[in-house]
Amino acid sequence: MRKRLVVILLFGALGMLFTACQNADPDTEGQAVSALTPVSLQLQWFTQAQFAGYYVALDKGWYRDEGLDMSIFPGGPDLVPVDLVTSGAKDFGTTLLADLTVSIGQGKPAVSIAQIQQNNGLRLLTKTASGIREPRDFTGKKVGVWLGGWEVQFNALVVGQGIDLKDVNVISQGFSMTPFIEGQLDVASAMIYNEYFMVLAGGIDPQDIHVIDYADYELDFPGDVLFTSRQMTEKRPQICRKVLNASLKGWEYALNHPQEAVDIVLKYDRAGIQKRSHQLKMMDEIANLVKGEAPGIGHPDPGAVSRMVQLLVDSHILKTRIESQRIYSTRFLE
Numbered sequence: 001m002r003k004r005l006v007v008i009l010l011f012g013a014l015g016m017l018f019t020a021c022q023n024a025d026p027d028t029e030g031q032a033v034s035a036l037t038p039v040s041l042q043l044q045w046f047t048q049a050q051f052a053g054y055y056v057a058l059d060k061g062w063y064r065d066e067g068l069d070m071s072i073f074p075g076g077p078d079l080v081p082v083d084l085v086t087s088g089a090k091d092f093g094t095t096l097l098a099d100l101t102v103s104i105g106q107g108k109p110a111v112s113i114a115q116i117q118q119n120n121g122l123r124l125l126t127k128t129a130s131g132i133r134e135p136r137d138f139t140g141k142k143v144g145v146w147l148g149g150w151e152v153q154f155n156a157l158v159v160g161q162g163i164d165l166k167d168v169n170v171i172s173q174g175f176s177m178t179p180f181i182e183g184q185l186d187v188a189s190a191m192i193y194n195e196y197f198m199v200l201a202g203g204i205d206p207q208d209i210h211v212i213d214y215a216d217y218e219l220d221f222p223g224d225v226l227f228t229s230r231q232m233t234e235k236r237p238q239i240c241r242k243v244l245n246a247s248l249k250g251w252e253y254a255l256n257h258p259q260e261a262v263d264i265v266l267k268y269d270r271a272g273i274q275k276r277s278h279q280l281k282m283m284d285e286i287a288n289l290v291k292g293e294a295p296g297i298g299h300p301d302p303g304a305v306s307r308m309v310q311l312l313v314d315s316h317i318l319k320t321r322i323e324s325q326r327i328y329s330t331r332f333l334e
Contacts, residue, residue: 036064036067036068036069037067037068037069037239038068038069038071039063039068039069039070039071039091039092039239039243040070040071040072040073040090040091040092041054041070041071041072041073041090041091041092041093041094041243042073042075042079042081042084042085042089042090042092042093042094043072043073043074043075043081043093043094044075044079044081044093044094044095044096044150044224045074045075045076046074046075046076046175046271046273046274047074047265047268047269047270047271047274048194048265048269048274048279048282049193049261049262049265049279049280049282049283049286050191050193050194050224050282050286051072051094051265052250052251052254052258052261052262052264052265052283052286053116053247053248053250053251053252053253053254053261053290054072054094054247054250055072055250055261055264055265055267055268056250056251056253056254056261056264057070057246057247057249057250057251057253058070058072058250058268059264059267059268060250060253062245062246062249062250063242063243063246065246066242066243066245066246067242068239068242068243068246070243070246072268073090074271076175077146077147077148077150077172077173077174077175078148079148080148081093081094081095081227082095082099082100082103082108082110082227083108085110085227085228085229086103086108086109086110086229088229091228091229091232091239091243092226092227092228092232092243093226093227093228094116094224094225094226094227095224095225095227096120096122096150096152096153096221096223096224096225097112097115097120097221097222097223097224097225097305097308097327098152098153098156098221098222098308098312099150099151099152100112100225100227100327101152101308101309101312101318101322101327102152102312102317102318104322104326104327105318105319105320105322109229109230109231110227110228110229110230111227111228111229111230111233111326111327111328111329112225112226112227112300112327112328112329113225113226113227113228113233113240113244113328113329113332113333114225114226114244114247114248114297114298114299114332114333115222115225115298115299115300115301115328116223116224116225116226116251116290116297116298117222117223117224117225117286117289117290118222118223118289118290118291118301118304119220119222119223119288119289120153120220120221120222120223120224120289121191121192121193121194121223121285121286121289122153122189122190122191122192122214122223123189123190123191123192123196123211123212123213123214124143124154124187124188124189124190124211124212124214125180125187125188125189125190125195125196125199125209125210125211125212126186126187126188126209126210126212127183127204127208127209127210128207128208128209128210129208130186130210132186132187132210133210133212134161134212135157135158135161135163135212135217136161136163138158138163138167138168138187139163139167139168140167140168140169141168141169141186141187142169142171142184142185142186142187143168143169143170143171143185143186143187143188144171144172144173144179144180144185144187144188144189145170145171145172145173145189146172146173146189147170147172147173150189151170152312152317153214153219153221154170154189155315155317156219156311156312156315156317157214157217157219159315159316159317160217160219160311160314160315161217171185173185173188173189177190177195177198177199177202178202180199181199181202181203181204187212192211192285193281193282193284193285193286193289194282196209196211197278197281197282198278201278218311219311221304221308222300222301222304222305222308223289225328226243226244226247226298228240228243233329233331233332237331237332240332241332244298244332244333248297248298251290251297251298252297254283255287255290255291255297258280258283258284258287259280261283262276262279262280262283263276265279266279296333298333299330299333300328300330302324305324305327305328306324309321309322309324309327
């Protein structure tokens with residue numbers, strides 16, 4: 001009886017070992033795959049080519065290769081990624097560097113780990129017939145601004161021109177450009193890679209649109225960053241490095257394969273609101289913003305950051321100057 005029990009146990013153990021070998025991932029050469037780490041990324045806008053690099057990395061399995069189970073969440077005008085990330089609701093986020101900087105100045109424990117866009121595409125649009133040509137003409141006008149994390153650049157522009165913000169009728173601008181097209185807004189915020197094309201598609205000729213470029217007022221700040229919480233960088237640095245590795249790989253691929261990148265973005269557009277022709281134009285503009293003059297994708301320009309901070313201080317948007325190490329970290333870019 002004792003011998004029979006030993007034989008049964010031996011065959012049972014061999015059976016379990018055989019089953020484990022059969023279930024192992026062939027790409028691991030016989031070793032069982034460890035569980036993936038869930039990670040979330042909160043975008044500041046809807047699914048579009050602005051975020052192509054992240055969707056490419058997700059679709060190609062590059063986050064998974066880093067051992068991550070990545071979930072990407074689209075945003076919108078009513079969502080503030082900095083608040084979602086610093087509260088712990090999301091792990092990583094994207095936003096404009098200037099808006100992140102002001103949030104940090106207000107005590108939010110966030111930090112950029114990659115400067116994805118070396119320049120940003122934010123503009124202000126007016127109709128040529130309105131006679132509104134510069135910020136000094138905004139007094140008493142209805143100006144559309146994305147509020148809750150997008151208004152830093154606009155506030156710096158107005159204050160820098162000696163205008164009291166109380167004298168401008170700032171209106172929370174949504175996703176649609178119809179209010180501007182139909183005359184409900186005198187001035188509208190627009191990304192040169194998105195809303196500007198939406199206005200043209202709405203039937204307004206380029207010569208009937210006047211574009212106010214922040215760069216003409218020395219407010220050409222760096223654009224989108226990939227950021228996370230201070231707690232994440234301190235307690236889970238390997239996760240930061242893995243997310244960044246896969247994300248930068250996705251951006252490199254997207255820049256070199258723009259049409260395929262757009263197709264991937266459209267694949268993840270669950271709402272079905274994007275058009276391929278529009279996204280191809282956006283991808284071209286985004287590529288110009290990402291490439292910039294930096295030594296590589298993701299690397300911040302210390303001079304540009306320092307100048308931005310000084311301008312925000314001069315405009316009283318920031319109460320005191322913030323040192324660059326509080327704004328961004330390059331430790332994960334190696």
